Amino acid sequence: MSEEREPVTRIITPVRVEYTYTPGIASERFLRGVREGKLLGAACDSCGRVYIPSRGACPRCASPTSEFRELSDKGTVITFCVVRVPAANIDVPLPYCTANILLDGADISFTGLIQGCPFEDVRIGMRVQAVWRPESEWGFGIGNIEHFTPIDEPDVPFAKLKEYS
Amino acid sequence: MRDVAIVSYAQTPYVRSERDRNEVEMLMPIIDEVVKKSGIPRHDIGFTCSGSTDYLAGQSFSFVMAVDAVGAWPPIKESHVEMDGAWALYEAWIKIQCGEVDSALIFSFGRSSMGETAETMTLQTDPYTMAPLGPDAISMAALQARSGLDAGLYSERDMAEVAARNRRNALTNPEAQLAGEFDVEALLEAPYRVSPLRDHDCPPITDGAAAMVIATADVARNPSNKPVWIRGIDHRLDSHQLGSRDLTRSPSTELAGQKAGVGAGKIDIAELHAPFTHQEIILKNALGLDEDVRINPSGGALAANPMMSAGLARIGEASRQIAGGAAKRAVAHATSGPCLQQNLVCVLEG
Numbered sequence: 001m002s003e004e005r006e007p008v009t010r011i012i013t014p015v016r017v018e019y020t021y022t023p024g025i026a027s028e029r030f031l032r033g034v035r036e037g038k039l040l041g042a043a044c045d046s047c048g049r050v051y052i053p054s055r056g057a058c059p060r061c062a063s064p065t066s067e068f069r070e071l072s073d074k075g076t077v078i079t080f081c082v083v084r085v086p087a088a089n090i091d092v093p094l095p096y097c098t099a100n101i102l103l104d105g106a107d108i109s110f111t112g113l114i115q116g117c118p119f120e121d122v123r124i125g126m127r128v129q130a131v132w133r134p135e136s137e138w139g140f141g142i143g144n145i146e147h148f149t150p151i152d153e154p155d156v157p158f159a160k161l162k163e164y165s
Numbered sequence: 166m167r168d169v170a171i172v173s174y175a176q177t178p179y180v181r182s183e184r185d186r187n188e189v190e191m192l193m194p195i196i197d198e199v200v201k202k203s204g205i206p207r208h209d210i211g212f213t214c215s216g217s218t219d220y221l222a223g224q225s226f227s228f229v230m231a232v233d234a235v236g237a238w239p240p241i242k243e244s245h246v247e248m249d250g251a252w253a254l255y256e257a258w259i260k261i262q263c264g265e266v267d268s269a270l271i272f273s274f275g276r277s278s279m280g281e282t283a284e285t286m287t288l289q290t291d292p293y294t295m296a297p298l299g300p301d302a303i304s305m306a307a308l309q310a311r312s313g314l315d316a317g318l319y320s321e322r323d324m325a326e327v328a329a330r331n332r333r334n335a336l337t338n339p340e341a342q343l344a345g346e347f348d349v350e351a352l353l354e355a356p357y358r359v360s361p362l363r364d365h366d367c368p369p370i371t372d373g374a375a376a377m378v379i380a381t382a383d384v385a386r387n388p389s390n391k392p393v394w395i396r397g398i399d400h401r402l403d404s405h406q407l408g409s410r411d412l413t414r415s416p417s418t419e420l421a422g423q424k425a426g427v428g429a430g431k432i433d434i435a436e437l438h439a440p441f442t443h444q445e446i447i448l449k450n451a452l453g454l455d456e457d458v459r460i461n462p463s464g465g466a467l468a469a470n471p472m473m474s475a476g477l478a479r480i481g482e483a484s485r486q487i488a489g490g491a492a493k494r495a496v497a498h499a500t501s502g503p504c505l506q507q508n509l510v511c512v513l514e515g
Contacts, residue, residue, distance in 0.1 A: 020279055022184045
């Protein structure tokens with residue numbers, strides 16, 4: 001082999017795997033609720049903590065979360081960040097504010113966009129409410145909530161949110 | 166060496182398609198069962214280790230969500246192997262041997278039905294020269310079956326007899342998926358699926374999960390359980406390149422069997438993780454099992470092949486045979502990779 005050759009530096013080997021995903025009993029119930037504009041939390045059989053969405057188990061107790069209850073679409077900002085860099089698969093115009101929101105009656109926070117106020121006004125403890133897309137656009141996804149917007153209610157003191165932060 | 170025992174084992178019923186429950190919902194009842202049966206308070210179990218693969222779930226870090234079924238608060242010591250649960254057991258056993266913990270919970274799970282399992286398994290081959298050729302799991306097993314037939318090590322009839330015996334054995338296993346009386350002559354009349362494999366030579370597609378608790382002697386000697394001792398456990402592997410292997414043998418099983426001490430005493434039963442009929446024959450030879458050893462009283466992987474749990478299930482099923490008094494000494498085997506590439510051998514005693 002006297003001939004000089006360029007080294008092979010790259011090959012492309014496409015892979016495609018298809019799945020038919022089913023979400024499970026608890027998640028399906030949550031998704032069917034969202035389809036009707038309802039936010040269904042599920043309470044742990046042992047400790048009573050309410051998860052949304054629930055995957056069927058309380059991660060603290062390893063007990064089932066059998067009891068479903070409809071939660072308010074109002075909640076409290078637990079933490080937030082203002083995003084100024086683009087990311088793949090996210091088509092929200094930059095910059096935007098994403099937040100962890102503790103819905104009233106839930107024991108775990110939930111992610112949503114905050115709109116309707118300047119970013120510098122967003123703060124931990126701020127009260128917000130879901131703004132839903134028009135009912136005709138609802139599907140089986142949390143995208144039915146377009147964003148959360150501030151509401152005229154007093155802030156929740158941090159001491160009350162500490163456990164969820 | 167610290168004496169370590171299997172103190173409890175449970176598995177889900179093995180089914181073709183678990184469409185209703187997700188992985189957490191499948192695991193919760195069996196984890197609850199093994200923890201309760203172990204007699205060890207849940208928060209006293211020192212270590213948790215799981216085996217699963219994101220390729221079955223179709224999502225990254227899918228194993229993290231499964232921890233919800235364990236109850237990880239206050240924080241627990243936890244680990245995961247992207248392998249069959251038998252290797253999660255191995256990691257837990259090492260952790261106990263190191264003296265770090267005295268007990269461990271092991272679990273594994275998978276829903277093969279969500280994807281195309283045979284094609285998904287292609288992705289575990291070398292991504293540069295093998296995977297692009299697209300050999301699926303059944304085609305690779307067929308290459309191996311052919312090499313043994315051509316070498317005169319077994320016949321297609323021998324293979325059909327393996328299928329018939331396993332599925333007959335499964336008649337007494339309420340959790341098995343595929344059980345029944347099959348006539349060997351009729352099986353041999355069926356067309357090939359991927360020559361020389363017929364449908365009966367291949368495992369069913371199975372969804373399911375398994376869970377186990379192991380513990381040291383002082384913890385395991387709880388009056389409420391019958392400990393089954395792990396007397397030896399070892400795993401070895403062959404090259405990932407099919408072309409560089411002698412597919413008629415399983416050298417890694419031979420070595421793991423020697424290291425685990427299979428030959429140190431009489432074996433009553435063997436639970437061999439052989440998804441394809443000819444592989445049971447290869448494994449039986451590799452482990453040097455006598456003719457009087459009862460192989461796969463559970464029905465084995467030909468009766469139910471829950472990916473990522475079928476190996477742990479062999480160990481669990483063997484422990485049940487001993488705990489139930491049907492055997493004194495057993496060998497259990499788990500495999501991973503194409504054509505018996507990686508093998509774990511475990512020797513159990515009552």
